[in-house]
Amino acid sequence: xxxxxxxxxxxxxxxxxxxxxxxxxxxxxxxxxxxxxxxxxxxxxxxxxxxxxxxxxxxxxxxxxxxxxxxxxxxxxxxxxxxxxxxxxxxxxxxxxxxxxxxxxxxxxxxxxxxxxxxxxxxxxxxxxxxxxxxxxxxxxxxxxxxxxxxxxxxxxxxxxxxxxxxxxxxxxxxxxxxxxxxxxxxxxxxxxxxxxxxxxxxxxxxxxxxxxxxxxxxxxxxxxxxxxxxxxxxxxxxxxxxxxxxxxxxxxxxxxxxxxxxxxxxxxxxxxxxxxxx
Ligand code: NDP
Numbered sequence: 215x216x217x218x219x220x221x222x223x224x225x226x227x228x229x230x231x232x233x234x235x236x237x238x239x240x241x242x243x244x245x246x247x248x249x250x251x252x253x254x255x256x257x258x259x260x261x262x263x264x265x266x267x268x269x270x271x272x273x274x275x276x277x278x279x280x281x282x283x284x285x286x287x288x289x290x291x292x293x294x295x296x297x298x299x300x301x302x303x304x305x306x307x308x309x310x311x312x313x314x315x316x317x318x319x320x321x322x323x324x325x326x327x328x329x330x331x332x333x334x335x336x337x338x339x340x341x342x343x344x345x346x347x348x349x350x351x352x353x354x355x356x357x358x359x360x361x362x363x364x365x366x367x368x369x370x371x372x373x374x375x376x377x378x379x380x381x382x383x384x385x386x387x388x389x390x391x392x393x394x395x396x397x398x399x400x401x402x403x404x405x406x407x408x409x410x411x412x413x414x415x416x417x418x419x420x421x422x423x424x425x426x427x428x429x430x431x432x433x434x435x436x437x438x439x440x441x442x443x444x445x446x447x448x449x450x451x452x453x454x455x456x457x458x459x460x461x462x463x464x465x466x467x468x469x470x471x472x473x474x475x476x477x478x479x480x481x482x483x484x485x486x487x488x489x490x491x492x493x
Contacts, residue, residue: 217466218469222477226477229272235488244491244492247276248270248275249301252309269484286317287316291313292321292322324337332483334352343389352383353478353480360481369417373415376399377412378421418438420443425445426456442475444471452471
């Protein structure tokens with residue numbers, strides 16, 4: 215039976231550490247403010263935004279919420295971002311994605327100052343990660359590195375297979391694993407022999423967005439399995455991209471859904487906010 219990598223516990227530890235750091239910064243006269251912008255009233259986005267506000271409160275930074283109507287134009291949103299870029303009391307800016315169809319996501323991401331890009335999605339942040347310079351790192355992959363390190367998983371020299379190549383998970387994940395000296399294989403929907411490649415992984419990271427796609431026969435005996443996927447069924451039950459009961463029988467360590475990668479994303483967002491304060 216695999217050891218469970220407890221994302222809830224590890225994210226709580228990180229938030230405690232950040233709380234201490236913000237208390238020290240406050241003593242030194244440094245306050246932090248995260249601006250969170252939501253356009254429209256998508257219920258899932260609403261939950262994420264509320265959780266981010268709660269996390270800010272918990273670690274001791276201010277949050278400014280901008281709940282804009284669905285009818286907000288791209289120009290109005292760009293104007294708000296420009297004001298927040300110029301506002302010295304704001305250290306971090308995030309726009310909850312997805313934005314409505316009439317707004318171009320790329321234009322919005324590019325408008326956020328790289329100094330306040332706590333989501334790590336700006337091309338400058340991604341470029342810095344690519345060439346190993348300091349910058350904000352996308353929260354979910356950064357959280358996975360923390361999960362691995364704090365669970366004493368050795369990364370150096372290991373073969374890491376990543377399923378998925380999205381800009382927010384798969385690609386930055388590959389760059390971070392390279393930075394940690396793993397040998398990295400990135401797979402996607404055009405990959406041939408996916409099962410064979412996955413079953414060679416010492417560390418298998420799955421962000422495919424397909425419920426329980428990765429069954430036990432994709433997993434090498436003793437592998438570490440990280441499941442990024444989140445799927446909610448009609449009874450509100452959550453599951454991942456990995457068929458947990460099967461993978462768990464072969465893996466040495468595994469993240470559950472819920473309680474694995476999910477809680478780490480907000481913890482790493484808070485980490486980026488504190489980094490923004492320290493800059
Ligand atoms: P995307 O849909 O953007 O990317 C999915 C990736 O999987 C693509 O690169 C796609 O390939 C690849 N893929 C799709 N089908 C196959 C296949 N049959 N074989 C191999 N590869 C395939 O998803 P995200 O990266 O945004 O998210 C992935 C999952 O993680 C989702 O379930 C999402 O909800 C979850 N998630 C969870 C987070 C958390 O905090 N825990 C944060 C972000 C996401 P191609 O590029 O060729 O199309």
